[in-house]
Amino acid sequence: MIVTRFAPSPTGYLHIGGARTALFCFLAARKGSGKFILRMEDTDQKRNTPTAAQQVMKDLAWLGIMWDEGPEVGGENGPYYQSERLDIYNKYMQQLLDSGRAYYCFDTPEELQIQREKAQQDKRTYTYDRPEVLPDVAAVERAEKEGRPVVVRFAMPGNDIVVQDVVRGGVRFGAAEIGDFIIQKSDGFPTYHFACVVDDELMGVTHILRGQEHLMNTPGHIALQEALGFRRPVYAHMSVTISEGGGKLSKRERGKVLRQAIKEAEGLDHAELAQVGGVSVEEFAGFLNKKNELDGPNITAIAEHIHVHLPEINVVDFLHSGYIPEALVNFVSLLGWNPGDNREIMPIEELIEAFDINRLNKTNSLFDRKKLISFNTEHMRIIAPEKLLEHFKRYLEVVESPIGKADDKTLAHLLKICEGARTLEDVATKSMFLFVDKVEFDEKAVKKVLQKDGVAELMKLTQSALAALETWDAHSLHGAIEKLCEEHQVGMGKVAQPLRVAITGTMVSPPIDESLMLLGKERTLKRIDDTLEFIS
RNA sequence: GGCCCCGUCGUCUAGCCAGGUCUAGGACACAGGGUUUUCAUCCCUGCAACACGGGUUCGAAUCCCGUCGGGGUCACCA
Numbered sequence: 001m002i003v004t005r006f007a008p009s010p011t012g013y014l015h016i017g018g019a020r021t022a023l024f025c026f027l028a029a030r031k032g033s034g035k036f037i038l039r040m041e042d043t044d045q046k047r048n049t050p051t052a053a054q055q056v057m058k059d060l061a062w063l064g065i066m067w068d069e070g071p072e073v074g075g076e077n078g079p080y081y082q083s084e085r086l087d088i089y090n091k092y093m094q095q096l097l098d099s100g101r102a103y104y105c106f107d108t109p110e111e112l113q114i115q116r117e118k119a120q121q122d123k124r125t126y127t128y129d130r131p132e133v134l135p136d137v138a139a140v141e142r143a144e145k146e147g148r149p150v151v152v153r154f155a156m157p158g159n160d161i162v163v164q165d166v167v168r169g170g171v172r173f174g175a176a177e178i179g180d181f182i183i184q185k186s187d188g189f190p191t192y193h194f195a196c197v198v199d200d201e202l203m204g205v206t207h208i209l210r211g212q213e214h215l216m217n218t219p220g221h222i223a224l225q226e227a228l229g230f231r232r233p234v235y236a237h238m239s240v241t242i243s244e245g246g247g248k249l250s251k252r253e254r255g256k257v258l259r260q261a262i263k264e265a266e267g268l269d270h271a272e273l274a275q276v277g278g279v280s281v282e283e284f285a286g287f288l289n290k291k292n293e294l295d296g297p298n299i300t301a302i303a304e305h306i307h308v309h310l311p312e313i314n315v316v317d318f319l320h321s322g323y324i325p326e327a328l329v330n331f332v333s334l335l336g337w338n339p340g341d342n343r344e345i346m347p348i349e350e351l352i353e354a355f356d357i358n359r360l361n362k363t364n365s366l367f368d369r370k371k372l373i374s375f376n377t378e379h380m381r382i383i384a385p386e387k388l389l390e391h392f393k394r395y396l397e398v399v400e401s402p403i404g405k406a407d408d409k410t411l412a413h414l415l416k417i418c419e420g421a422r423t424l425e426d427v428a429t430k431s432m433f434l435f436v437d438k439v440e441f442d443e444k445a446v447k448k449v450l451q452k453d454g455v456a457e458l459m460k461l462t463q464s465a466l467a468a469l470e471t472w473d474a475h476s477l478h479g480a481i482e483k484l485c486e487e488h489q490v491g492m493g494k495v496a497q498p499l500r501v502a503i504t505g506t507m508v509s510p511p512i513d514e515s516l517m518l519l520g521k522e523r524t525l526k527r528i529d530d531t532l533e534f535i536s
Numbered sequence: 537g538g539c540c541c542c543g544u545c546g547u548c549u550a551g552c553c554a555g556g557u558c559u560a561g562g563a564c565a566c567a568g569g570g571u572u573u574u575c576a577u578c579c580c581u582g583c584a585a586c587a588c589g590g591g592u593u594c595g596a597a598u599c600c601c602g603u604c605g606g607g608g609u610c611a612c613c614a
Binding site: 340421506 | 538542561563574609
């Protein structure tokens with residue numbers, strides 16, 4: 001049976017790159033009718049936040065990447081938070097210490113830094129200088145008394161190590177390239193390398209799919225496995241997704257774009273923005289001066305407040321932008337993998353069926369948001385309407401849209417008449433006119449549509465035609481407008497466009513008959529009145 | 537800088553391992569045209585790539601070497 005795992009360090013929101021790794025692990029497990037484990041690698045006491053693990057799980061669940069074993073769902077190999085497994089690690093740590101495969105060190109950060117710089121000068125790889133005689137327990141006590149940090153290092157074997165990788169083939173690492181690395185920190189916690197190797201063995205992980213950035217760690221992990229008598233899992237180091245600007249997809253990008261937008265907008269009230277973002281004025285000023293970065297939610301709040309579109313980086317960002325998870329998952333699955341034929345738009349079941357670890361490719365890929373939009377458009381079209389409704393409600397909730405107050409029937413209807421929309425945000429934008437008390441006229445719309453000769457006259461005629469209408473449904477409305485056009489020998493646009501601006505204030509809305517129907521007779525006639533007054 | 541990985545249209549990629557069927561296929565983007573009451577959708581057409589230089593071979597996108605370019609990694613982070 002194939003067992004995979006996704007092991008994030010809960011330090012913030014789930015990043016789109018992490019989602020991709022998780023997805024491939026999930027697909028590999030499902031395809032092999034195996035097991036997908038979620039494990040929280042929270043061994044860094046300084047960086048972990050209590051809410052981050054929850055958020056990561058929420059994001060995974062939204063994407064439909066559910067784990068068979070892990071936090072919340074449990075399993076036979078728990079606990080699934082590494083911070084709760086310290087005694088397990090200590091047992092193996094002792095084993096290594098006893099057999100002389102690990103040893104204590106007492107170097108200060110400054111001392112190590114000097115060594116590193118020296119190696120840099122000599123243009124060689126820095127590796128830790130293992131002492132001839134390994135420190136004993138007495139030495140540990142002495143070091144503690146002197147207040148020196150005590151860590152444990154793993155004694156690497158002196159041979160080359162070849163990593164057999166599904167994606168890369170055999171990759172050889174010279175013995176001189178990998179030094180004795182730290183497996184236990186001075187706070188007593190294991191490092192990632194150690195905890196990861198122990199847990200993968202204990203949890204029976206058979207296939208490790210992870211980003212290429214971990215390839216250099218792998219020889220160390222393999223050496224650890226051998227010293228501990230562990231099995232060796234199958235490794236697959238996947239290509240990574242890089243940003244349009246080159247380099248890793250980074251959360252800094254959002255800050256960069258926001259800073260730029262604030263600078264260009266000019267005259268914005270910084271104190272107000274700081275308040276919207278939930279940060280102090282000083283913090284906000286520091287952010288603008290690139291002195292510090294702001295947290296994801298703070299940046300998102302400010303951007304939404306001033307209507308600036310930021311590049312999506314975290315999974316939640318995509319939710320906020322109105323993407324649906326089916327599209328995101330599908331799109332991301334095609335970054336570094338493909339089914340081998342020309343299929344592209346695929347629901348998750350099809351992805352599972354088509355998945356093959358041997359078709360993972362080696363080259364890094366760029367994240368192209370334009371293509372994502374196209375995937376989103378298509379998935380919004382093919383998804384079951386009930387599911388789309390659920391996504392829509394979730395979206396409206398997180399962006400705190402007043403549309404969220406509407407009942408299911410109305411929302412479903414809005415989704416239906418907005419068919420062809422690219423994102424849920426588009427649907428919301430088009431529907432907004434129904435949820436405002438007073439129309440605000442868009443400057444461009446006024447100029448292009450309302451300030452034309454004869455508009456007022458035709459609109460008055462339209463108004464009386466609509467007022468005379470007995471049944472207020474899309475069909476009758478359509479008929480009435482059509483009739484009006486025929487009588488006055490004008491195209492549909494001549495009547496529909498001014499009407500659209502009158503009831504929405506903009507040039508964009510669902511089909512005019514549907515829009516009028518939803519608005520209702522009374523409100524429609526009132527808005528036409530207001531418009532006539534406005535243009536006279 | 538050391539080490540490691542990678543290099544097919546602007547982008548995601550098929551083809552490469554098992555050389556000929558490749559005047560290199562698909563998708564997105566872009567350009568032009570069409571449908572439509574707006575936006576969007578939809579339909580048609582077009583543009584567009586084997587990084588470069590050497591080999592091996594009757595024959596190279598495919599195998600080998602070099603150059604250049606890109607990415608990763610060099611923590612008591614994971």
